[in-house]
Amino acid sequence: xxxxxxRLRAVRPAIVRARARSTAASxxxxxxVLVDGCRIPxxxxxxxxxxxxxxxxxxLAMHGLLTKTAVDxxxxxxxxxxxxxxxxKTSNIARDAAFAAGIPRGVPAHTVTQACISxxxxxxxxxxxxxxxxxxxxxxGGVETFSDAxxxxxxxxRKKLIKMSKAKSPGQMASIFFKGLKMKDLAPEQxxxxxxxTGEVMGHNADRLSDRFGVSRREQEEFALxxxxxxxxxHADGFYDGEVIAGPGGKTLEDGPRADSSLEKMATLKPAFVxxxxxxxxxxxxxxxxxxxxxxxMSDGKASELGLSPKAxxxxxxxxxxxxxxxxxxxxxxxxxxxxxxxxxxLKDIDVIEFHEAFAGQVLSNLVAMDSDKFFAxxxxxxxxxxxxxxxxxxxxxxxxxxxxxxxxxxxxxxTTAANRLVKEGGTYALVAxxxxxxxxxxxxxxxxxx
Numbered sequence: 001x002x003x004x005x006x007r008l009r010a011v012r013p014a015i016v017r018a019r020a021r022s023t024a025a026s027x028x029x030x031x032x033v034l035v036d037g038c039r040i041p042x043x044x045x046x047x048x049x050x051x052x053x054x055x056x057x058x059x060l061a062m063h064g065l066l067t068k069t070a071v072d073x074x075x076x077x078x079x080x081x082x083x084x085x086x087x088x089k090t091s092n093i094a095r096d097a098a099f100a101a102g103i104p105r106g107v108p109a110h111t112v113t114q115a116c117i118s119x120x121x122x123x124x125x126x127x128x129x130x131x132x133x134x135x136x137x138x139x140x141g142g143v144e145t146f147s148d149a150x151x152x153x154x155x156x157x158r159k160k161l162i163k164m165s166k167a168k169s170p171g172q173m174a175s176i177f178f179k180g181l182k183m184k185d186l187a188p189e190q191x192x193x194x195x196x197x198t199g200e201v202m203g204h205n206a207d208r209l210s211d212r213f214g215v216s217r218r219e220q221e222e223f224a225l226x227x228x229x230x231x232x233x234x235h236a237d238g239f240y241d242g243e244v245i246a247g248p249g250g251k252t253l254e255d256g257p258r259a260d261s262s263l264e265k266m267a268t269l270k271p272a273f274v275x276x277x278x279x280x281x282x283x284x285x286x287x288x289x290x291x292x293x294x295x296x297x298m299s300d301g302k303a304s305e306l307g308l309s310p311k312a313x314x315x316x317x318x319x320x321x322x323x324x325x326x327x328x329x330x331x332x333x334x335x336x337x338x339x340x341x342x343x344x345x346x347l348k349d350i351d352v353i354e355f356h357e358a359f360a361g362q363v364l365s366n367l368v369a370m371d372s373d374k375f376f377a378x379x380x381x382x383x384x385x386x387x388x389x390x391x392x393x394x395x396x397x398x399x400x401x402x403x404x405x406x407x408x409x410x411x412x413x414x415x416t417t418a419a420n421r422l423v424k425e426g427g428t429y430a431l432v433a434x435x436x437x438x439x440x441x442x443x444x445x446x447x448x449x450x451x
Contacts, residue, residue: 031300032127033310033449037141037416038065039293040247041254042404045146048247048255049290054083055090056248058097058143061292064245065139066101069296073102075306077135079109080126082118082142084407085149085191093143103139113408115436116358117319118142119293120411124317124444126297136302141294144406149191156185195437198325202358202437203273205328207280210361213368217279220360221266224284224401227357231257231398239397243420256287256404284360289404293412300449310449312419312430316343317444324439329362331441332433333369337376337386339443340431347387351427352446354418356410356434357399366435397421410434415446422448 040060043049049057058081066073081094090096094109103109114121119142126138152158160177167173194201210220234240235253244252261283271278272285303310320334332355340346347370357363369375370386397417400410411434418430430446 030131032130032314033298033300033303034312034314034415034419034446035071035296035298035303035308035310036065036069037293037295037412037419038068038243038245039409039413039416040064040291041244041251042289042291042406042409042413043247043255044404045288045290047147047290048249048251049145050147052145052248052290053090053148054087054093054143054145054292055097055100057145057290057292058093058141059100060247061141061143061245061294062097062101062103062139065141065294065296068242068245069308071137071296071306071308074104075137076103076107076139078126078129078138079103079107080112080122080138080140081109082112082114082120082122082408082411084113084115084118084144085146086113087148087150098139112142114319115438115440116356116405116407117411117434117436117440117442118408120317120415120432120434120442120444121319123295123297123314123412123415124319124442127314127317130297130299136299138297139294140297141292141412142406142408142410143292144408145290146288146406147290151191152189154185154187154189156182195324195328197438198328200325200328201273202328203280203285206285206359206362207271207274207278209329209365210279210359213365215279215361215364215368217281217284218263219364220279220284221263221281223360223364224266225261225263227360227395227399227401228258228261230396231402232259234397239420239424243416254403256289257398257402280359280361284401286358286400286405289406291404291406291409293409293416295412295415311423312446312449315429315445315447318342318442320441320443322439322441324437328437328439329358329435330366330369331435331439332356332366332443333375333386333441334380335441335443336370336431336433337380337383339445340386341383343429343445345429345445347389347431350429350431351393352418352421352425352430353389353394354414354421354430354432355395355399356405356414357395357401358405358435360401362435366433411442415444418446419448422446422451427451
């Protein structure tokens with residue numbers, strides 16, 4: 001379906017720093033296993049969850065997974081949760097929601113922030129806890145809501161309010177507030193989507209990346225349509241039964257996937273970022289989404305002790321970083337290359353691929369880079385290219401373009417879907433890869449348990 005260009009324009013050498021620890025998750029006799037995972041339905045923002053906080057969504061996902069697995073909350077040793085846009089009232093949402101989900105007060109918890117791979121980091125940090133002997137059972141996941149994003153007063157107003165707290169009379173308060181006040185100071189500040197270092201939104205970078213790697217608008221829209229149809233079919237044929245648990249009101253269907261999407265409709269949309277000649281539109285970019293997802297990790301010995309049948313082993317994982325100016329969204333290429341080498345595998349060994357779809361052009365550009373001798377010679381000299389991805393293995397149940405992308409929750413969704421595909425399709429290895437703001441990337445290898 002996709003006719004990807006093999007043209008590769010000159011690229012700036014990458015600045016790749018694997019500063020986060022890259023660890024094989026299976027050392028010696030101990031293995032980290034994924035017992036199960038689930039998510040409440042991912043829903044478009046300002047929709048189903050408009051009146052709920054991230055705290056509520058997290059509680060539902062945590063409680064839902066514990067109910068599904070019938071694991072006693074007292075068995076949990078640690079809770080890790082990913083979130084990007086922080087709500088000041090629940091800055092450590094992992095701890096707050098764990099209480100509400102019935103997890104004992106003696107169980108420690110902390111919240112992880114690493115852009116779109118926050119829940120990937122939560123999972124891998126949990127794996128490290130298990131491997132180091134700090135825990136045997138870890139609940140890890142993530143959440144995001146754009147329906148309740150914290151909107152602040154401007155910096156000048158905040159400074160005035162702090163000074164006013166020391167005023168001794170209403171007159172002094174008024175004097176402090178109105179002195180030097182400008183009309184523009186009254187405008188509220190919404191959470192910034194632009195990268196702090198570059199000042200650039202990810203969509204603009206995706207547009208430039210697509211141009212650099214020769215990915216056309218038509219190819220992006222074909223990929224986006226594929227995502228919608230795959231997700232709609234996966235819901236229709238029951239693949240997501242059990243993986244998507246009931247949200248508020250008992251609903252399990254996600255409203256993002258559109259079976260009625262068409263290339264004709266997509267072609268009518270105007271460029272969303274680079275105007276007027278950009279190739280990224282609202283149809284080929286992941287939408288703002290509310291949702292939460294959860295996974296249950298254990299040592300294989302503990303799972304056996306509890307009589308549980310894990311779905312997959314977390315075989316290896318890596319976090320990488322590259323140039324946020326020119327390679328903001330290329331983390332999956334570097335991450336996939338690294339984690340495959342760590343696991344001693346090649347792309348041909350992989351049966352299931354779950355790739356975060358921040359933008360259609362971002363995915364397709366990474367696929368071109370992964371199969372480019374020139375790209376690897378210039379950016380990872382001495383390292384063999386990853387190779388050509390078999391599209392029949394990639395995101396066959398939809399992806400972030402259709403299902404949606406709650407920043408902090410997407411990673412746990414990817415891992416859960418990859419494990420379920422391994423079990424239902426009888427595969428052995430799965431590759432999960434994702435990009436993140438700041439030029440970050442993640443990849444991990446799952447192995448079907450018992451394979």
